Amino acid sequence: MLTAPNERLKRLIRQTLLIRRIEERVIELYPSDKIQSPVHLSIGQEPVAVGLCEAMTPQDILFTTYRGHAYYIAKGGTLPELMAELYGRSGGVSGGKAGSMHLAAPEVGMMGSSAVVASTIPHGVGAALAAKLRGEKQAVITVFGDGATEEGVYHESLNFAVLHKVPVLFVCENNALAVHTSLAERQAFDTESHAKAYGINTTVIEDGNDLIKIGDVTAKLLASLRAGGGPEWLMIKTYRYKEHVGPGDDFDAGYRKRADMEPWWKSDPLNRYADIVKGMEAEVKAEIDRAVAFAEASAPPAPEQLLTDVE
């Protein structure tokens, strides 16, 4: 590491804070109907995206899901274009056509996010195959939820990746929920041993709030990918504070208990390092204000845009 560890930690905390505060701003703005798009917030899960993306170079590429604000930001996507996209404005990264569920920023290796569960997992494998073909020292991460591991395409992707030894890191972002349904109600298999059965190396991070650990483990795994060691599999356990989709809390809905959140709240880096966070708030707020101002000033897409980029 070039920077001293405390500088590094600060950087990671700042990014976590930025994502948290942006999504809180989304919550704040939501009742104004300026953001007319279903939002799947990452609040509580931000350290996963931050740690993973820290280990990636801008050339490394990432595929992810509809729960994608955190990844877009952590991978280096620009904030004003993010906000304008959420607003459905022409200044958005996709001119308003994508909205919250389909964020992308190819210039920094954020290759898109799909609202159909598990559908980008095979893209990570194919992109890794292409990286290998082209002889690039490029690594690919494909992120998916625990629910996605139930889909057939996940299994097909693991098999292909191992068969062809492609440089892809499968990351299961395990919040133990698919919408409101617990793992136990959905899965008869153990995700890690199942993955192992394909002959892939597996790693599990129990504390999805440990920014440094996520960054370190990912860096090691990506180094192995780049050295031709074949695909890797990583599960990071984490916790979603907010409802599955939308700006609200849903602890009164009955499918989980507020007490489940306690340990995560305690280890939440924004709480653990509250004093460091305090010093960063003003600057982060200013950054978000600028992004919101950009979105507010951005014009809605012109009617002609309806039929552009179709083919």
Place this chain on the structure above:
Amino acid sequence: MTHQSTATSLSYREALHKAMHDAMAGNPNALLFGQGINDHKGIFGTTTGLADKFGKHRLIEVPLAEEGVTGNCIGAALNGAYPINVHIRSDFVLLAMNQIINLAAKYKYMFGGLFDVPMLVRLVIGRSWGQGAQHSQSLQSLFAHIPGLTVIMPASSGSIVDSYAHAVRKHRGPVISLEHRLMYDLKFEPEHEPVVLGATPFSQRKVSHGSDVTIVSTSIMSLEARRAGEWLASRGISCDIIDLHCVSHIDADVIMKSVARTGKLLVADTSWQPYGVSAEVCRIVAMRDPGVLKAPVVCMGMAAAPCPTAKALEDIYYPNLTTLTDAIATLVRGKKDNGIELPHERSMADVYKKFKGPF
């Protein structure tokens, strides 16, 4: 043969709940499969409480495994159960197309009639509030293209109650039903229920009688057509509106009889036009007797693009009450400058604008 729907005053959502309840109560071998089927939201309130009454062994919470679960339904249907499988967006059923098209649709014919696959697949079409490209598709024509499938698009509470009861009790083949999310909160009074134009609840429906133009519509466009028809009725234009309801089995006589009277045809579908319901209705007229047409057919549907998320674009992506009314008036008057005052509301905009989920 025509008959009136049996429905009492229910919202679309209540009708769906009643249909699910009645299916479970009426057939001990009926099963309901879906992701989140037993959670507190219960598929937008259409399955809530049913597990308490009928048991979780019949209301089956399923993993994210659309193709596998569809195959499970087929196997269950082959062995005496009546499976109902619900997808909260029609877009997700695309993962199960192999089972539906290669298996469910063909099982009877391919084995020379040895088997039936009685099952119902409920799909919900999303619209509004930035559903975007992958949560808004209206896929009726993909299914209606395939022999062996019956595809319905209920546009009223009565259509739900009667058609689902018919599917569960009488029909022996796979039925695909496309429900529209934006209709869930609408209440349908029995006197507004369209008249069924045929022997079974899967038949076409007459929304209103008229003499100037035939409007053939599907799903929520049948509601828009009714509203446009009411607006135009007081302005001297009378619309004959047919709610297609069953898009896979269209009674050509119903359409031809109407068009022969009016000489003018407008098709208003919820989906894209090419290779779709619009194209199919045009095929029927072109093959039966294009000579009855006094003007070229007009078709309305989604713009020829995936659905954009931005509201500014989504607003012009779909036909609305204004554009529909204008198109009807232009067709009837034979000129763009049709002199008909247009309604101010953008569409069923009151409903759409208020819609903020749950998704």
